[in-house]
Amino acid sequence: MQVKKLSIITINYNNVEGLRRTLESVAAQTCREFEHIIIDGASTDGSVDAIKEYAKTSKNIHWVSEPDNGIYQAMNKGIQKAMGEYLLFLNSGDFLVEHDVIERVIKQCNGADIVSGRCNVSDKGEVVWTSPYLPQITLYTLYSVGLPHQSTCIRKALFEQLGYYREDFRYNSDIEFWYRAIIFNNCTAKGIDIIVADYNLGGISSKEAKSKAYQKEMQEILSMGFLPKVLPDYDQWKNERAILNQYAWIESHPIIKKSLSYLRKLFKRI
Amino acid sequence: MKLSIITINYNNVEGLRRTLESVAAQTCRDFEHIIIDGASTDGSVDAIKEYAKTSTTIHWTSEPDNGIYHAMNKGIQKATGDYVQFLSSGDVLAASDVTVRMMTDLENNPDILYGNMIKKDSTTGKIILKSGETPCSLLTFYIGTLNHSCCYIRRELFAQYGLYDESLKIVSDWKWFLQVIGLGSVRPTYTNVDVTIFDAGGISEKNIELRNAERRQVLEELLPPAVLADYDAHAFDAEQMDRLRRHHLYGLVYFLERVLFKLEKIQYPKRG
Numbered sequence: 356m357q358v359k360k361l362s363i364i365t366i367n368y369n370n371v372e373g374l375r376r377t378l379e380s381v382a383a384q385t386c387r388e389f390e391h392i393i394i395d396g397a398s399t400d401g402s403v404d405a406i407k408e409y410a411k412t413s414k415n416i417h418w419v420s421e422p423d424n425g426i427y428q429a430m431n432k433g434i435q436k437a438m439g440e441y442l443l444f445l446n447s448g449d450f451l452v453e454h455d456v457i458e459r460v461i462k463q464c465n466g467a468d469i470v471s472g473r474c475n476v477s478d479k480g481e482v483v484w485t486s487p488y489l490p491q492i493t494l495y496t497l498y499s500v501g502l503p504h505q506s507t508c509i510r511k512a513l514f515e516q517l518g519y520y521r522e523d524f525r526y527n528s529d530i531e532f533w534y535r536a537i538i539f540n541n542c543t544a545k546g547i548d549i550i551v552a553d554y555n556l557g558g559i560s561s562k563e564a565k566s567k568a569y570q571k572e573m574q575e576i577l578s579m580g581f582l583p584k585v586l587p588d589y590d591q592w593k594n595e596r597a598i599l600n601q602y603a604w605i606e607s608h609p610i611i612k613k614s615l616s617y618l619r620k621l622f623k624r625i
Numbered sequence: 626m627k628l629s630i631i632t633i634n635y636n637n638v639e640g641l642r643r644t645l646e647s648v649a650a651q652t653c654r655d656f657e658h659i660i661i662d663g664a665s666t667d668g669s670v671d672a673i674k675e676y677a678k679t680s681t682t683i684h685w686t687s688e689p690d691n692g693i694y695h696a697m698n699k700g701i702q703k704a705t706g707d708y709v710q711f712l713s714s715g716d717v718l719a720a721s722d723v724t725v726r727m728m729t730d731l732e733n734n735p736d737i738l739y740g741n742m743i744k745k746d747s748t749t750g751k752i753i754l755k756s757g758e759t760p761c762s763l764l765t766f767y768i769g770t771l772n773h774s775c776c777y778i779r780r781e782l783f784a785q786y787g788l789y790d791e792s793l794k795i796v797s798d799w800k801w802f803l804q805v806i807g808l809g810s811v812r813p814t815y816t817n818v819d820v821t822i823f824d825a826g827g828i829s830e831k832n833i834e835l836r837n838a839e840r841r842q843v844l845e846e847l848l849p850p851a852v853l854a855d856y857d858a859h860a861f862d863a864e865q866m867d868r869l870r871r872h873h874l875y876g877l878v879y880f881l882e883r884v885l886f887k888l889e890k891i892q893y894p895k896r897g
Contacts, residue, residue, distance in 0.1 A: 493851045495858075537851050544851070581763075581808040585852065588764045592859045595866045601881070602869055619876075 360461050361389035361508065362439030366429040366446055368396035371405055373448030373555065378409045380450035386458035387415065392436050394429045395420035402447075427520040427528040434514050441470070441508040444529075448555040449505045459549055460508060468510045469536065469544035472551035474503030483556070489546030497533050498589050502544075504529045506551035513542060527572040534576055627731060628656035628724070628777070629706030633696040633713050635663035638672055640715030645676045647718040653725040659703050660685035661696040669714075694789040694797040701783050707731075708738075708777045711798070712821065716774045719743060719819040727777060730816045736779050737806070737813035740820035742772040758815040763807040764863065766799065767844070767856045771806070771813065773798040775820035782811065795832060796839040803847060 367374045381391050403420050410416040423429045441464045464470050476484040486503045520528035536542040634641045670687050677683040690696045744754040759765050786805050789797040805811045
């Protein structure tokens with residue numbers, strides 16, 4: 356197998372409709388400098404036929420279909436199979452937004468260990484939110500916004516150095532990996548202003564975001580190392596930023612500032 | 626022995642006398658006073674001998690050392706108390722009952738117990754600054770520190786976290802606090818007692834530039850870049866916030882912010 360710059364890893368389980376969308380968007384890329392690895396969990400809904408169909412016309416697709424224990428085990432299988440320098444996890448249902456997006460992203464994949472693009476979040480085919488461009492990725496970014504998994508290329512060597520996704524987690528192994536890499540092992544991360552993928556709500560982490568297991572995992576992540584000591588500072592900072600932003604807004608509108616001063620005088624008189 | 630007071634000194638006989646006097650004046654005698662002199666040539670040794678004559682609690686040495694943190698580490702190794710207090714020459718216990726009052730709080734076995742520090746102008750004798758309770762988060766140590774002389778530190782912590790870093794000149798006590806409190810799991814306990822009067826002519830006062838350089842070096846060594854960048858920005862915002870709190874419109878802005886926050890909270894479940 357030839358070493359490519361990027362491996363796109365798609366995991367799927369009984370989601371043939373979403374898988375087709377993903378396969379289609381990957382097949383439509385103008386750039387061919389990547390391989391597409393599909394890890395199917397022995398689906399029974401015709402997913403395998405869909406994969407075979409696309410694999411017929413493309414040499415870049417490598418796939419396997421066998422039972423597994425959840426999405427992070429499937430992803431880890433994908434990492435082991437991948438030959439690319441960088442990995443992009445594009446789960447079935449997610450799709451690349453433009454035909455030239457991989458071409459543009461690959462050009463940015465140099466130097467940093469983690470290259471994080473932007474992500475559309477869509478619900479029933481409609482974009483409801485676009486994740487912001489992250490000029491600097493710090494603990495604040497991870498804690499308050501997070502990195503969009505579907506739009507982030509990760510250097511494969513990181514998984515070999517730091518270990519794979521935790522398979523005992525069901526929802527948040529990707530988040531745990533960001534903390535492990537960026538905070539506890541000083542990996543470099545850079546944000547790029549390219550909308551890479553479209554993330555379909557209705558996936559597992561969005562549906563069960565408030566479940567107990569999810570919360571428990573988040574709690575475990577946020578109690579790693581020194582995090583419990585510094586996160587109260589971050590909560591305080593969030594509040595302060597809100598107030599400062601509001602004040603900056605008032606400052607930039609002299610009329611409002613004047614009326615506020617007037618209000619204050621009125622209050623004082625009362 | 627419950628407490629060891631450690632005094633380090635180098636050619637500061639005047640300050641040393643003040644310190645010795647204030648320790649000798651303590652009503653409580655259940656402590657040892659360890660004096661580590663760096664082979665002073667200004668008569669400090671005579672002063673120590675003078676006080677040692679009348680007191681059985683004083684233990685002292687006078688030999689060359691490699692700076693203040695080397696001297697403090699020597700003091701820690703000599704100490705036999707459960708707790709240590711660092712009262713460098715020039716620092717003075719604020720009253721004769723300080724030790725007694727702090728001892729009662731030490732009965733609860735806190736990791737670190739601290740009180741207030743008073744900073745006096747050396748010429749006029751006026752109180753410039755009085756440090757009180759601090760939040761002791763990492764931001765506290767990024768911006769300032771916990772005052773070393775008014776802390777009673779459980780001696781075991783030095784075995785657990787290591788001694789002071791002797792490669793630094795003036796910020797090792799801060800670095801130790803940063804590691805133990807800021808990033809470690811120790812929570813200091815506050816008690817509202819005026820413990821020490823700080824000598825405003827101390828070494829940290831003179832060398833602010835060196836201090837800042839050493840602090841930066843330590844921060845870059847101990848904090849991941851992804852966290853340090855946040856604290857750089859946060860410290861800036863905190864300063865802005867301080868300024869804003871003094872601004873005449875702050876009350877109104879804060880009030881409006883609360884109202885908006887509440888409105889948002891009310892709307893949120895409707896959306897979801």
